[in-house]
Amino acid sequence: MPLYEHVFLTRQDASAQQVEDLTAQFKAVIEQLGGKVAKTEQWGVKSLSYRLRKNRKAHFTMFNIDGPPAALNEIERQQRLSEDVLRYLTVRVREHEEGPKATVTDVLTKVCAAGLLRHREVNAQYTDEAILLFPTANVGIAVAAPQGLVVPVIHGADRLRLAEIATARADIVSRAREGRLERRDLENGTFTISNLGMYRVERFTAVLNPPQAAIVAIGATEERAVALDGQVVVRPTMTITGTFDHRAVDGAPAADFLQTVKELLEEPALML
Numbered sequence: 001m002p003l004y005e006h007v008f009l010t011r012q013d014a015s016a017q018q019v020e021d022l023t024a025q026f027k028a029v030i031e032q033l034g035g036k037v038a039k040t041e042q043w044g045v046k047s048l049s050y051r052l053r054k055n056r057k058a059h060f061t062m063f064n065i066d067g068p069p070a071a072l073n074e075i076e077r078q079q080r081l082s083e084d085v086l087r088y089l090t091v092r093v094r095e096h097e098e099g100p101k102a103t104v105t106d107v108l109t110k111v112c113a114a115g116l117l118r119h120r121e122v123n124a125q126y127t128d129e130a131i132l133l134f135p136t137a138n139v140g141i142a143v144a145a146p147q148g149l150v151v152p153v154i155h156g157a158d159r160l161r162l163a164e165i166a167t168a169r170a171d172i173v174s175r176a177r178e179g180r181l182e183r184r185d186l187e188n189g190t191f192t193i194s195n196l197g198m199y200r201v202e203r204f205t206a207v208l209n210p211p212q213a214a215i216v217a218i219g220a221t222e223e224r225a226v227a228l229d230g231q232v233v234v235r236p237t238m239t240i241t242g243t244f245d246h247r248a249v250d251g252a253p254a255a256d257f258l259q260t261v262k263e264l265l266e267e268p269a270l271m272l
Helices: 016-032 069-081 104-118 162-177 251-266
Strands: 003-011 036-047 057-066 085-094 124-126 131-133 139-141 143-145 148-150 191-195 214-218 222-228 231-237 240-244
Touching (some): 069 085, 104 139, 104 162, 104 214, 240 251
Parallel strands (some): 139 191, 191 214
Antiparallel strands (some): 003 057, 003 085, 143 148, 214 240
8 A cells, every 4th residue: 555644733722632632533544444554753843934834833743654545535634624733744655565665865856846946046047148947846866877977857846746756766767877868858957966875975065067056965864963952862964055056046045945945854744
């Protein structure tokens, strides 16, 4: 069965018992319809993005679900009717157990595509004649192939589910390494992701992929000690470094884009 990640937000003034009761209610619905909640995480009260909700806060709860679409449809129906649930988001991680699993690069592709549509000046190409802005996010993935570095493109990444991005990424990376890319696989990119995390590189600066105006460099995800609410705790962290062509993108909108990427990675429900 498909594997989903489902996040729902409960109003801030809901009691801990109300949140627990809603969580139990939705889990029961999933199980009654033939599904299974493989994992539950409750992230407590967190602030929503100021761009979306002016610092409104909510309780965050996340399910990992193996189950039929009918189970997701039913809990989403109940959440729409609930006065306690503010928002919800379901992401299909993969269609089938044998399908390609979502990777860090796939999640970043989804997140960056969402960020590009919110900051369209970054979703751009610089030419001698004009700065070209694009209505869709065509995200290039830097791939080390035998013939050298190539950047095949996932077209329309903003319209794809995570599972579809994983399938597209697996296809273009495989064909890149086998030397079977076609011309259309390399055309019309509007943004590039270069990920060296799998090589345990903590951070680096990527060179722009002209005529695109922006690229991000992704370092390894590692557990580090961080300060949280006055205490030192261990959390998985990564370093993302942006390179921008300032002939097309000023520093402030570039920083806003990176801030949005950070927010969406930390709180995936904000992609709603």
